[in-house]
Amino acid sequence: MSNSISLLFFRTAAVLLIVGMIFGIYMSASGNHAAAAAHAHLNLIGFVVMCVYGIFFALNPGRSTGRLPKILWALNTIAAVVMFPSLVLLLNGHPSFEPLVAAASFLALLGAILFAVLLFQPTATA
Numbered sequence: 001m002s003n004s005i006s007l008l009f010f011r012t013a014a015v016l017l018i019v020g021m022i023f024g025i026y027m028s029a030s031g032n033h034a035a036a037a038a039h040a041h042l043n044l045i046g047f048v049v050m051c052v053y054g055i056f057f058a059l060n061p062g063r064s065t066g067r068l069p070k071i072l073w074a075l076n077t078i079a080a081v082v083m084f085p086s087l088v089l090l091l092n093g094h095p096s097f098e099p100l101v102a103a104a105s106f107l108a109l110l111g112a113i114l115f116a117v118l119l120f121q122p123t124a125t126a
């Protein structure tokens with residue numbers, strides 16, 4: 001692994017993938033697919049997006065230092081970890097969790113914006 005921040009992204013992605021797959025198996029076994037969108041978002045934000053960020057930092061060590069990559073990790077991790085249980089509850093008939101889902105969505109969006117900022121930073125070496 002070329003740097004520690006990309007390893008952190010991959011480690012987090014691996015843990016969240018396991019949780020997402022366990023939930024997928026639970027949905028299959030129980031026949032309750034009500035929270036399929038929560039499973040999908042955990043796997044996509046928590047695993048796929050997390051891995052893409054990790055791959056980027058592995059390929060671009062010049063942009064993997066400083067505070068911004070760590071803030072991106074925190075934003076995307078908190079987004080996935082908060083969104084999953086609150087979306088499960090929302091989709092199982094608890095509308096009071098909608099503001100939490102919305103807050104987590106904005107954290108994920110902030111992460112995407114930060115990623116774009118990192119990409120367009122002229123000073124970093126690619």
Ligand code: HEM
Nearest residue numbers: 020021022024025027028033036037039040043044047048
């Ligand atoms: C052990 C592995 C997995 C199992 C057992 C599993 C199981 C399921 C089940 C039962 C559904 C609901 C299907 C339906 O209601 O029509 C589902 C939906 C879905 N899964 Fe998985 N899944 C797994 C892994 C993954 C992974 C790795 C991803 C993405 C990286 C993923 C993405 C999705 C998506 C996008 C949906 C559609 C959600 C929706 O219709 O709202 N799944 N999965």
